[in-house]
Amino acid sequence: xxxxxxxxxxxxxxxxxxxxxxxxxxxxxxxxxxxxxxxxxxxxxxxxxxxxxxxxxxxxxxxxxxxxxxxxxxxxxxxxxxxxxxxxxxxxxxxxxxxxxxxxxxxx
Amino acid sequence: xxxxxxxxxxxxxxxxxxxxxxxxxxxxxxxxxxxxxxxxxxxxxxxxxxxxxxxxxxxxxxxxxxxxxxxxxxxxxxxxxxxxxxxxxxxxxxxxxxxxxxxxxxxxxxxxxxxxxxxxxxxxxxxxxxxxxxxxxxxxxxxxxxxxxxxxxxxxxxxxxxxxxxxxxxxxxxxxxxxxxxxxxxxxxxxxxxxxxxxxxxxxxxxxxxxxxxxxxxxxxxxxxxxxxxxxxxxxxxxxxxxxxxxxxxxxxxxxxxxxxxxxxxxxxxxxxxxxxxxxxxxxxxxxxxxxxxxxxxxxxxxxxxxxxxxxxxxxxxxxxxxxxxxxxxxxxxxxxxxxxxxxxxxxxxxxxxxxxxxxxxxxxxxxxxxxxxxxxxxxxxxxxxxxxxxxxxxxxxxxxxxxxxxxxx
Ligand SMILES: Cc1cc2nc3c(=O)[nH]c(=O)nc-3n(C[C@H](O)[C@H](O)[C@H](O)COP(=O)(O)OP(=O)(O)OC[C@H]3O[C@@H](n4cnc5c(N)ncnc54)[C@H](O)[C@@H]3O)c2cc1C
Ligand code: FES
Numbered sequence: 001x002x003x004x005x006x007x008x009x010x011x012x013x014x015x016x017x018x019x020x021x022x023x024x025x026x027x028x029x030x031x032x033x034x035x036x037x038x039x040x041x042x043x044x045x046x047x048x049x050x051x052x053x054x055x056x057x058x059x060x061x062x063x064x065x066x067x068x069x070x071x072x073x074x075x076x077x078x079x080x081x082x083x084x085x086x087x088x089x090x091x092x093x094x095x096x097x098x099x100x101x102x103x104x105x106x107x108x
Numbered sequence: 109x110x111x112x113x114x115x116x117x118x119x120x121x122x123x124x125x126x127x128x129x130x131x132x133x134x135x136x137x138x139x140x141x142x143x144x145x146x147x148x149x150x151x152x153x154x155x156x157x158x159x160x161x162x163x164x165x166x167x168x169x170x171x172x173x174x175x176x177x178x179x180x181x182x183x184x185x186x187x188x189x190x191x192x193x194x195x196x197x198x199x200x201x202x203x204x205x206x207x208x209x210x211x212x213x214x215x216x217x218x219x220x221x222x223x224x225x226x227x228x229x230x231x232x233x234x235x236x237x238x239x240x241x242x243x244x245x246x247x248x249x250x251x252x253x254x255x256x257x258x259x260x261x262x263x264x265x266x267x268x269x270x271x272x273x274x275x276x277x278x279x280x281x282x283x284x285x286x287x288x289x290x291x292x293x294x295x296x297x298x299x300x301x302x303x304x305x306x307x308x309x310x311x312x313x314x315x316x317x318x319x320x321x322x323x324x325x326x327x328x329x330x331x332x333x334x335x336x337x338x339x340x341x342x343x344x345x346x347x348x349x350x351x352x353x354x355x356x357x358x359x360x361x362x363x364x365x366x367x368x369x370x371x372x373x374x375x376x377x378x379x380x381x382x383x384x385x386x387x388x389x390x391x392x393x394x395x396x397x398x399x400x401x402x403x404x405x406x407x408x409x410x411x412x413x414x415x416x417x418x419x420x421x422x423x424x425x426x427x428x429x430x431x432x433x434x435x436x437x438x439x440x441x442x443x444x445x446x447x448x449x450x451x452x453x454x455x456x457x458x459x460x461x462x463x464x465x466x467x468x469x470x471x472x473x474x475x476x477x478x479x480x481x482x483x484x485x486x487x488x489x490x491x492x493x494x495x496x497x498x499x500x501x502x503x504x505x506x507x508x509x510x511x512x513x514x515x516x517x518x
Contacts (some may be wrong), residue, residue, distance in 0.1 A: 029173075030175050032130050032133060032174065032182065034134040037410065040155075040434060041153050041155065041405070043434070043436070045441065046407070046432075046434075047489065057316070063400050068462035072486040072489065075489065075490075075513070075514070075516065076486070076490050076492070089244030108427065
């Protein structure tokens with residue numbers, strides 16, 4: 001099973017197994033990792049599952065398609081960066097074993 | 109954990125109660141937590157019940173707020189299928205429906221709301237449904253076979269969402285609304301009109317200004333809805349969606365202050381310092397609008413869960429949020445930020461005809477109070493920021509599509 005590392009804003013790291021097919025958001029929620037709120041439960045309606053994708057993984061994970069629902073939601077999420085994604089829109093694949101994502105200072 | 113460790117009892121294992129337990133552990137509460145929940149299920153999300161559940165895209169497991177394993181790992185004791193029947197504030201105990209008594213140091217009331225009942229002749233007929241729980245959603249799903257006729261009594265969000273899901277499953281749908289328009293309590297006339305047209309175009313029949321006089325049946329099964337004007341709308345099932353009433357009786361019996369919901373502070377605390385209340389059962393302050401209000405939404409349940417958990421753990425509470433909500437009907441995504449209390453003007457940004465627009469509700473001084481966005485997430489997100497900052501904008505500025513949302517929100 002792919003292992004994903006979530007790094008809280010304060011630097012606390014959480015490395016957990018996330019089954020293929022789940023989203024990066026679900027991996028955080030199911031392990032009760034602080035820093036991802038996911039108010040809408042993965043419907044791309046809230047932007048409270050915002051993460052920064054580690055540089056080394058950006059190529060594999062990719063950026064939101066311009067003009068997509070995710071891109072619109074992210075345009076006003078708290079403290080966005082060029083490597084911002086909504087974690088409910090990243091589906092975990094076997095190739096993501098080792099993925100590192102960081103959480104922003106806040107989700108609201 | 110010793111027996112001396114402090115104990116938080118959460119009454120109600122819904123979205124608010126389940127989230128409070130999870131957030132308490134995130135904030136470092138290491139002592140005992142017990143959730144007492146009347147439903148036999150682990151805390152789950154209700155929004156998919158009128159949407160993905162009916163279409164078969166959701167399962168009980170995908171509804172769960174947290175997987176089963178979480179509660180064991182986090183040593184959260186769940187007592188499911190049990191009600192709390194009494195609170196003794198002096199002794200700091202609650203009594204459960206199985207007569208077990210639990211002692212608490214902090215009590216969190218997260219009892220939610222229940223569907224309002226209509227005192228109608230025929231309400232007990234088979235096929236008369238409501239929609240709040242998984243059990244309700246299962247009954248509705250079973251009724252939505254190809255060609256089945258569903259009457260939806262009440263044109264609120266849940267009714268309209270269920271109507272859209274039912275149509276998509278091949279059922280015939282009639283929406284019966286007492287007011288002159290659907291969403292009368294919760295949306296502006298322009299938005300109501302847009303949704304009416306959309307649902308009609310998809311083949312739903314909408315009866316407005318329609319009083320329901322009774323439900324007709326044969327052999328114990330519903331056969332139709334009788335209207336005030338004598339007409340009967342034939343149906344195989346009727347979904348009653350006429351709003352919800354807060355479950356605040358337990359709190360009232362315990363002498364806590366209630367006013368159509370349990371009255372709480374911005375820490376989600378009741379007038380008993382050891383008792384908190386969160387979610388649909390509360391009447392809470394809305395700092396942005398300077399009044400007390402009862403919200404029925406997931407974001408509100410989560411915000412109050414954080415407020416209560418922070419207060420108990422002695423951490424600073426979350427910054428007050430702009431209230432918001434979403435609703436999915438067919439391919440429409442409605443996102444609402446803020447509440448248009450005392451709004452005097454509406455600016456329309458985007459194209460209503462193309463089904464991609466946002467309505468900005470303005471106060472007399474131009475302050476943006478609320479944004480209702482249809483397939484317009486950028487406007488919703490920007491609107492939320494504008495409302496948070498109490499920004500003033502003119503109608504002309506908002507309606508000018510040459511001005512970007514970034515510029516408007518700056
Ligand atoms: C069909 C449907 C669709 C929805 N769609 C959306 C949406 O799209 N977006 C959105 O933001 N919101 C939506 N909502 C609203 C949202 O689900 C609620 O706001 C949310 O569930 C409130 O959480 P809560 O914990 O306060 O109440 P609930 O989730 O209702 O949980 C309360 C629980 O407490 C239990 N309980 C009550 N009394 C007792 C007692 N004495 N002892 C023990 N247990 C007790 C109840 O059985 C219940 O399980 C929807 C609701 C429904 C029903
Ligand atoms: S969980 Fe709401 S947008 Fe990702």
